[in-house]
Amino acid sequence: MTQPRTLGGRYELDGVVGRGGMAEVYRARDIRLDRIVAIKTLRSDLARDHTFQARFRREAQSAASLNHPSIIAVYDTGEDMMDGTPVPYIVMEFVDGRTLRDLLRQDRRLLPERAMELVDGILRALDYSHRGGIVHRDIKPANIMLTRNGEVKVMDFGIARAMADSAATMTQTAQVIGTAQYLSPEQARGERVDARSDIYSTGCVLYELLTGQPPFTGDSPVAIAYQHVREDPIPPSRIDPEIPKWADAIVLKAMAKDPAQRYQSAAEMRADIQRVMSGMPVDPQTMALANNFAQYGGGADRTRTMTSTMGAPTTQRQGALPPYEYGPTQRGTRGDGHRRAPSGGNTALKTAAWIIIPLLVIGAFVGIGYVFLSSPNTGTTATKVAIPAVNGMKQADAENALKGKGIKYTIEQQFSTDFDKGQAIDTDPPANTSIDPGATQVKLLISKGIETVAVPQLVGLTVDEANQALDAAGLKGTVLRKAHSGASDKIYQTKPAEGEPAAKGSSVKLYLPLEAVEVPNVIGLTFDDAKKTLEGAGLKVSPVQQPSDTVPQGTVIDQTPPEGRKLQPGQTVTLTVSSGAPQPTEQPTEQPTDVPPTDDGTIGGDDDPFGN
Template identity: 45%
Template sequence: MNELRLLGDRYELGEVIGRGGMAEVRRGRDSRLGRIVALKMLRVDHASDATFQARFRREAQSAASLNHRNIVAVYDTGEDYVDGHRLPYIVMEYVEGQTLREMLQEQQRFTPERSIEILVSTLDALEYSHRAGIVHRDIKPGNIMITSGGEVKVTDFGIARSLADTGMALTQTAAVVGTAQYISPEQARGEQADARSDLYASGCVLYELLTGRPPFIGESLVSVAVSHVREQATPPSALDPNITPELDAIVMKSLAKDRLHRYQSAYEMRTDLERAAAGLPVAAAADTSAATQLIANAGAPTVAAGAMALDDDTPYPDELLDEEEEDQRKGFSWWAVVLGALAVLAIAGLIGYLVFNGSGTAQATVPNLVGMTQEEAETRLADENLEPAIETEPTSDEAQIGAVIQQDPRPSTQLDEGSTVTLTVGVAPDMVPVPNVVGRPQAEAEQAIRDAGLQPGNVTQQDDEAEAGTVLATDPEGGTSIAPNSPVNLVISSGEVAILVPNLVDMSEDAAVNELQRLGLEPDVRRQETADQPEGNVFRQEPGEGAELEEGDTVIIYVAEAPPEEPTNEPTETDTPTDDPTETPGNDTGAEGGTETGGDAGTDAGTDTGNDGGNDGGVLGP
């Protein structure tokens, strides 16, 4: 492939960070947004087929529509020319971390608790993608990443499905769908895969996390595929006695050869794992058939044709081998193994027939239908030869309207074909009118709301002359139709009316006092000398205009008062003094008093008191 510096005139190509039989993944940079991305480009030999390109584009668009915390995000898809061929590519979220395959190759072991956590997150992603109509078809440790923060990310959605749709046979060189250790029996037989095929692969991944190896190991592609189709896997507890019977049952149920005997949805398997983690009984334990129990307890597990014993030194490939099948092992009889396997399968089939069909009536497994639309659920039941009985239940959750919210009996129950499964479908609730409670006391109004099938909501107070606690308004208003159990908010009276302080400035004192008294407020008159305001008028008030007060509150008004007159600087005229003294009655002390008035310098006033005679207009005593 020619090296591209810029893909789609936008994405800068960096180093190769992963390769597979179908494509290669490079670290890249989005030149527009400046973020690091992962760029997956199909090989030229696959991109040259027009039909494949069309399917790849369709599936890439489907994958881009998936938005889930446990799915590697797809940002963009596009095409570019390489060697004269249109090369489709996918721009994905760049995840810092390791794949489970890398961690397993480093001999990292996972505790049962951590294994459950990883599978629960993986199944959560699968449940989301299955609801979107996308089957992964290549779940394996190499497609499950663990970020540096411990978060699980599933990658390669949509691409595996495009490859499977080409109808390539399992044995075609360099064009095999899936990975040998994790391929479902139906995929190995060349049949159409569905969501339960992903669950089988998830069971294989869980098996490897718990035991450190896949359930089947062989020297070649065919030997491993034959094991998936014909052989019963060794229970994980046989390899690690610390694995609980509940985990054993979950793994073995997910690895059932017949997909009808597996979990029917990712939700079912995830729920069982969560129950196992909590130490609760799991549905898988009850669903384990007598045939499986008898075969598992009959002795050592049967080894597939060409398969190797499961010991610690056994190597195994990561991907399907693209080379020619190796020669048959010397001294090994293929026919003996095939005949033996067929004999075991015949015995298992006989036991299953006796266990499940002893009455002569065919059995069916109830699938998990919760979350499906009514139409989807009815179609699913028809596939299992079961009859639906529909009941409805009002719900205010829009997502549940038209969907199955309950079922009876529970998933994985065995029923005779033709039996009835009751489905409870969510429907929009009948609307309820809001009662008119304005003018009623709060307690009475709330009871009327409850009687109408609604709930009292928030209560707020508003100043009003109505009696305290009286309902002034509702939200929604009375007569409005709303869903049952919806809240109705109330506005009630506080029983008090706020008095707005008027503007009293420039009013006369009497007018301001009368206005305050009329409003029920108490005036506090304070006079203040000022020459800037007319005397007797209000020139300031506290509080100001617009303040809210209650009856009896005080308002201070400041009334202007004229200041006193100031003394003048003009001289005061007095009578001209005479030479003759004016006698006035004196006293025994001989005090003298007198006033002297000068002529030239102005007016001098003085009072002399003494024992000697006065002169110059003084007043003499006796």
């Protein structure tokens, strides 16, 4: 029976669950913690590029620093040897679900409100990563996971950045990143990108969720990239008239060619989405941009204008929305640009009917209400008010908004990863609910900020022991190795340090010494051979010359430390090297003198100081 492949001595690979342009993803079991994980390995042909390896490792560590409910967590990093080439890998949270790409392949249309909910989850992840200085660069349906309970999880943070940093051609980029259908214009031009590039790609994803097709298609990545740079997208409502105009406004602003005209942050785009989902109109600047687009034409049909008002959705969201609208649809071909042809008939008459009938119904209710309220036999009817939207407001401003409507309220504080301390999270009942202000008390939810916990004592523990302590504290661990003199299986440092606060659910960096290296025996080898042997083991060499009558010149006489001693990689071994036989030294000879000695053995002369 074939033994399963194991990485790092602890991750037992089960099978491939996905392949991309630059990596393969495996389902695996963490033997130490007995949990299922996902492992992404760099493609072997890319792993031969040492520059790409270094960038992959650097970006993997950047991704490991992102800890957010809408981002797939990174647990560990490492590398495996394959055909003599080190192949880096990343150990990630395993998500039981499917991607948005799988969802779109089922030919089912999403309700616009449900599409906005999904994009809101994407934007939550992007807002967090952008504030941490990391741009995703590869937002597309294949990188967005949906869990079984409908939560959004964004994958591959920081990985595409390694490709964007390299001097790749457009064809190479298309092979590695996977598709050009979601590239921003600045990416297509090969320019430096920032967070607004992710906003554009998110707009492309929203476009496809609404219409069932990407904004641009073509025969090659270059052809698609050209459209991203030069052509305007067809407004979604022209593809499907049932898509509301407020959705057009949000999509078109996110997909503006000029980054300065887009949403300037994920938080700004989220705010617009939350406004329309609360029954409020989109931001006036968003409206103006979309109106200008409609006025001067956009996409293939430049003679048709959008005359309908871009207001808020007419229906109010109550709790979770169903994921799909009409079930399977009969789409046209890719060339016709439509999911469903508009129904025939007298369009003008239908439009007039849709306008007049609601007005008549509203007028009837107003008339009945007037008669009822003006009758002398009726009692006083309470006036209903709508709860204002206070999400993101400072507490004082939120309270003033409620007081201005005459609404009674209580304050409840909660931890939040999305709202800063002191900001309003929401109300209960939610915004736009009609209530009797005298009889209903509203709960105003105020953020206490991110919940933090103290980092437990971890120094001196093994990784398994540390993970148990972190699990108990509501934290996670990321293992990193650096040169250090301690035991290789014991943690010697953590970041944050013991006792310091860390966001609940975040990752603590666990530093372990590099695996110790056993010093080989190099006595008797030439210095060059000994140096190669030691440096191949990751050690440094310091030579000391010593003459020897018995050992040939250039041969190692002794080594410190001796064979078998364990050292950290990068530590030094001192080699005593023979400089050959010592050279003989000449004895000094006496110089002859012309003065004869005296009888008593002394040298005579006129300069006798005693006058003898």
